[in-house]
Amino acid sequence: EAQVTQNPRYLITVTGKKLTVTCSQNMNHEYMSWYRQDPGLGLRQIYYSMNVEVTDKGDVPEGYKVSRKEKRNFPLILESPSPNQTSLYFCASTSPESSYEQYFGPGTRLTVT
Amino acid sequence: AQSVSQHNHHVILSEAASLELGCNYSYGGTVNLFWYVQYPGQHLQLLLKYFSGDPLVKGIKGFEAEFIKSKFSFNLRKPSVQWSDTAEYFCAVNAGDSGGYQKVTFGTGTKLQVIP
Numbered sequence: 639e640a641q642v643t644q645n646p647r648y649l650i651t652v653t654g655k656k657l658t659v660t661c662s663q664n665m666n667h668e669y670m671s672w673y674r675q676d677p678g679l680g681l682r683q684i685y686y687s688m689n690v691e692v693t694d695k696g697d698v699p700e701g702y703k704v705s706r707k708e709k710r711n712f713p714l715i716l717e718s719p720s721p722n723q724t725s726l727y728f729c730a731s732t733s734p735e736s737s738y739e740q741y742f743g744p745g746t747r748l749t750v751t
Numbered sequence: 752a753q754s755v756s757q758h759n760h761h762v763i764l765s766e767a768a769s770l771e772l773g774c775n776y777s778y779g780g781t782v783n784l785f786w787y788v789q790y791p792g793q794h795l796q797l798l799l800k801y802f803s804g805d806p807l808v809k810g811i812k813g814f815e816a817e818f819i820k821s822k823f824s825f826n827l828r829k830p831s832v833q834w835s836d837t838a839e840y841f842c843a844v845n846a847g848d849s850g851g852y853q854k855v856t857f858g859t860g861t862k863l864q865v866i867p
Binding site for chain 2: 671673678679680681682683686694696697728730737738739740742743744745
Protein backbone atom coordinates (compact mmCIF):
# COMPACT_ATOMS: atom_id res chain seq x y z
CA GLU A 639 0.00 0.00 0.00
CA ALA A 640 1.30 3.43 -1.00
CA GLN A 641 1.74 5.51 2.10
CA VAL A 642 3.60 8.13 4.06
CA THR A 643 4.37 7.24 7.66
CA GLN A 644 5.34 9.54 10.51
CA ASN A 645 6.58 8.81 13.98
CA PRO A 646 5.76 9.56 16.66
CA ARG A 647 2.08 10.45 16.23
CA TYR A 648 1.95 12.30 19.53
CA LEU A 649 4.77 13.90 21.47
CA ILE A 650 4.91 16.03 24.59
CA THR A 651 8.30 17.48 25.39
CA VAL A 652 9.95 20.31 27.28
CA THR A 653 11.59 23.46 26.01
CA GLY A 654 15.11 22.90 24.73
CA LYS A 655 15.08 19.12 24.48
CA LYS A 656 16.13 18.12 20.98
CA LEU A 657 13.70 15.92 19.09
CA THR A 658 13.31 14.29 15.69
CA VAL A 659 10.12 13.43 13.86
CA THR A 660 10.65 10.77 11.23
CA CYS A 661 8.92 10.59 7.86
CA SER A 662 9.12 7.79 5.34
CA GLN A 663 7.40 7.17 1.98
CA ASN A 664 7.26 4.00 -0.10
CA MET A 665 6.27 5.54 -3.43
CA ASN A 666 9.75 6.41 -4.68
CA HIS A 667 8.75 10.09 -4.81
CA GLU A 668 11.47 12.63 -5.49
CA TYR A 669 9.85 15.47 -3.60
CA MET A 670 9.06 15.63 0.10
CA SER A 671 7.86 18.43 2.36
CA TRP A 672 7.12 19.27 5.96
CA TYR A 673 4.17 21.42 7.01
CA ARG A 674 2.81 22.71 10.25
CA GLN A 675 -0.92 23.25 10.74
CA ASP A 676 -2.18 25.85 13.18
CA PRO A 677 -5.79 26.99 13.73
CA GLY A 678 -6.70 29.87 11.46
CA LEU A 679 -3.38 29.71 9.61
CA GLY A 680 -3.89 26.63 7.47
CA LEU A 681 -0.82 24.65 6.45
CA ARG A 682 2.50 26.39 6.16
CA GLN A 683 5.48 24.79 4.49
CA ILE A 684 8.54 24.46 6.71
CA TYR A 685 11.08 22.79 4.39
CA TYR A 686 10.98 20.84 1.18
CA SER A 687 13.34 18.54 -0.65
CA MET A 688 13.60 17.96 -4.38
CA ASN A 689 15.86 14.94 -4.09
CA VAL A 690 18.56 13.33 -1.96
CA GLU A 691 20.82 15.97 -0.42
CA VAL A 692 18.72 18.79 -1.95
CA THR A 693 16.60 20.76 0.51
CA ASP A 694 15.24 24.29 0.65
CA LYS A 695 13.39 26.55 3.04
CA GLY A 696 9.66 26.96 2.92
CA ASP A 697 7.71 29.79 4.50
CA VAL A 698 8.44 29.07 8.18
CA PRO A 699 11.87 27.37 8.50
CA GLU A 700 13.08 29.09 11.67
CA GLY A 701 13.82 26.64 14.48
CA TYR A 702 13.75 23.56 12.25
CA LYS A 703 16.29 21.45 10.39
CA VAL A 704 15.86 18.67 7.87
CA SER A 705 18.03 16.16 6.10
CA ARG A 706 17.53 13.94 3.05
CA LYS A 707 20.17 11.25 3.02
CA GLU A 708 17.90 8.63 1.47
CA LYS A 709 15.12 9.11 -1.03
CA ARG A 710 12.45 7.55 1.17
CA ASN A 711 13.22 9.39 4.44
CA PHE A 712 12.90 13.06 5.37
CA PRO A 713 13.25 13.64 9.13
CA LEU A 714 12.34 16.93 10.79
CA ILE A 715 14.67 18.03 13.59
CA LEU A 716 13.94 20.53 16.31
CA GLU A 717 17.29 21.28 17.93
CA SER A 718 15.86 23.38 20.77
CA PRO A 719 12.06 23.25 20.75
CA SER A 720 10.09 26.19 22.08
CA PRO A 721 6.40 26.50 23.04
CA ASN A 722 5.61 28.36 19.80
CA GLN A 723 6.47 25.16 17.93
CA THR A 724 3.51 23.42 19.51
CA SER A 725 1.56 22.40 16.45
CA LEU A 726 0.31 19.60 14.21
CA TYR A 727 2.99 18.54 11.73
CA PHE A 728 2.46 16.80 8.41
CA CYS A 729 4.96 15.23 6.10
CA ALA A 730 4.07 14.87 2.42
CA SER A 731 5.58 13.46 -0.73
CA THR A 732 4.87 13.95 -4.41
CA SER A 733 6.26 13.51 -7.88
CA PRO A 734 5.80 14.91 -11.38
CA GLU A 735 4.14 11.63 -12.35
CA SER A 736 1.33 12.34 -9.90
CA SER A 737 0.94 15.91 -11.21
CA TYR A 738 2.38 17.10 -7.92
CA GLU A 739 -0.52 15.79 -5.85
CA GLN A 740 0.71 15.72 -2.28
CA TYR A 741 0.39 12.46 -0.35
CA PHE A 742 0.21 13.28 3.33
CA GLY A 743 1.26 11.35 6.38
CA PRO A 744 -1.10 10.93 9.35
CA GLY A 745 0.35 13.87 11.28
CA THR A 746 2.36 14.36 14.47
CA ARG A 747 0.84 16.39 17.27
CA LEU A 748 3.67 18.07 19.15
CA THR A 749 3.29 19.90 22.47
CA VAL A 750 6.24 21.82 23.88
CA THR A 751 5.87 22.92 27.50
CA ALA B 752 5.84 35.11 -4.12
CA GLN B 753 2.59 33.24 -4.40
CA SER B 754 -0.34 33.54 -2.00
CA VAL B 755 -3.76 31.95 -1.62
CA SER B 756 -6.90 33.47 -0.13
CA GLN B 757 -9.92 31.58 1.06
CA HIS B 758 -12.54 34.12 2.01
CA ASN B 759 -15.01 31.81 3.72
CA HIS B 760 -13.64 30.66 7.05
CA HIS B 761 -16.69 28.84 8.34
CA VAL B 762 -19.69 27.76 6.30
CA ILE B 763 -22.82 26.11 7.68
CA LEU B 764 -25.25 24.45 5.27
CA SER B 765 -28.22 22.15 5.46
CA GLU B 766 -28.08 18.82 3.68
CA ALA B 767 -28.93 19.07 -0.03
CA ALA B 768 -27.89 22.71 -0.21
CA SER B 769 -25.44 23.76 -2.88
CA LEU B 770 -21.87 24.63 -1.98
CA GLU B 771 -19.38 27.08 -3.40
CA LEU B 772 -16.10 27.83 -1.63
CA GLY B 773 -13.98 30.66 -2.91
CA CYS B 774 -10.26 30.47 -3.63
CA ASN B 775 -8.14 33.20 -5.15
CA TYR B 776 -4.42 33.08 -5.71
CA SER B 777 -1.82 35.60 -6.63
CA TYR B 778 0.91 34.54 -9.01
CA GLY B 779 1.59 35.68 -12.53
CA GLY B 780 2.99 32.52 -14.03
CA THR B 781 2.05 28.90 -14.53
CA VAL B 782 0.39 27.24 -11.57
CA ASN B 783 -0.99 23.91 -10.49
CA LEU B 784 -4.10 24.26 -8.32
CA PHE B 785 -5.48 21.83 -5.79
CA TRP B 786 -8.32 21.36 -3.37
CA TYR B 787 -7.69 19.12 -0.39
CA VAL B 788 -10.14 17.95 2.26
CA GLN B 789 -9.40 17.14 5.89
CA TYR B 790 -12.03 15.14 7.74
CA PRO B 791 -12.02 15.47 11.53
CA GLY B 792 -8.95 13.85 13.01
CA GLN B 793 -7.52 12.81 9.67
CA HIS B 794 -4.80 13.95 7.30
CA LEU B 795 -5.37 15.85 4.09
CA GLN B 796 -6.65 14.06 1.02
CA LEU B 797 -6.84 15.31 -2.53
CA LEU B 798 -10.29 16.27 -3.83
CA LEU B 799 -9.25 17.50 -7.25
CA LYS B 800 -6.49 19.26 -9.11
CA TYR B 801 -5.97 21.49 -12.11
CA PHE B 802 -2.80 21.02 -14.09
CA SER B 803 -3.72 22.14 -17.59
CA GLY B 804 -6.46 21.74 -20.20
CA ASP B 805 -10.17 21.92 -19.42
CA PRO B 806 -10.65 24.57 -16.72
CA LEU B 807 -13.63 22.71 -15.27
CA VAL B 808 -12.22 19.93 -13.16
CA LYS B 809 -14.21 17.10 -11.62
CA GLY B 810 -13.01 15.38 -8.49
CA ILE B 811 -14.11 12.75 -6.06
CA LYS B 812 -17.41 12.64 -4.18
CA GLY B 813 -19.22 14.90 -6.65
CA PHE B 814 -16.98 17.93 -6.20
CA GLU B 815 -15.87 20.12 -9.06
CA ALA B 816 -13.87 23.32 -9.46
CA GLU B 817 -13.47 25.89 -12.17
CA PHE B 818 -10.19 27.60 -12.97
CA ILE B 819 -10.78 31.15 -14.18
CA LYS B 820 -7.39 32.50 -15.14
CA SER B 821 -8.55 36.09 -15.63
CA LYS B 822 -9.89 36.16 -12.08
CA PHE B 823 -7.05 34.11 -10.51
CA SER B 824 -9.75 31.95 -9.01
CA PHE B 825 -10.32 28.24 -8.45
CA ASN B 826 -13.66 27.94 -6.66
CA LEU B 827 -14.90 24.61 -5.37
CA ARG B 828 -18.51 23.57 -5.94
CA LYS B 829 -20.89 20.77 -5.12
CA PRO B 830 -24.55 20.80 -6.15
CA SER B 831 -25.89 18.99 -3.09
CA VAL B 832 -23.91 18.51 0.11
CA GLN B 833 -24.24 15.63 2.53
CA TRP B 834 -23.62 15.40 6.25
CA SER B 835 -20.49 13.36 5.45
CA ASP B 836 -19.01 16.41 3.68
CA THR B 837 -18.46 18.06 7.06
CA ALA B 838 -14.74 18.76 6.98
CA GLU B 839 -12.14 21.45 6.45
CA TYR B 840 -11.27 22.35 2.86
CA PHE B 841 -7.97 23.77 1.72
CA CYS B 842 -7.05 25.37 -1.56
CA ALA B 843 -3.37 25.14 -2.58
CA VAL B 844 -1.17 26.48 -5.34
CA ASN B 845 2.11 25.14 -6.62
CA ALA B 846 3.89 27.61 -8.84
CA GLY B 847 6.13 26.67 -11.71
CA ASP B 848 9.23 28.65 -10.96
CA SER B 849 9.30 28.20 -7.20
CA GLY B 850 11.91 25.58 -6.47
CA GLY B 851 10.81 23.31 -9.26
CA TYR B 852 7.13 23.12 -8.43
CA GLN B 853 7.77 22.34 -4.82
CA LYS B 854 7.07 25.56 -3.01
CA VAL B 855 3.45 24.94 -2.13
CA THR B 856 1.19 27.53 -0.57
CA PHE B 857 -2.05 26.62 1.15
CA GLY B 858 -4.99 28.82 1.99
CA THR B 859 -6.10 29.14 5.59
CA GLY B 860 -8.92 26.68 5.09
CA THR B 861 -12.72 26.71 5.18
CA LYS B 862 -14.57 24.69 7.77
CA LEU B 863 -17.78 23.29 6.36
CA GLN B 864 -20.48 22.10 8.71
CA VAL B 865 -23.42 20.30 7.15
CA ILE B 866 -26.52 20.05 9.28
CA PRO B 867 -28.72 16.98 8.76
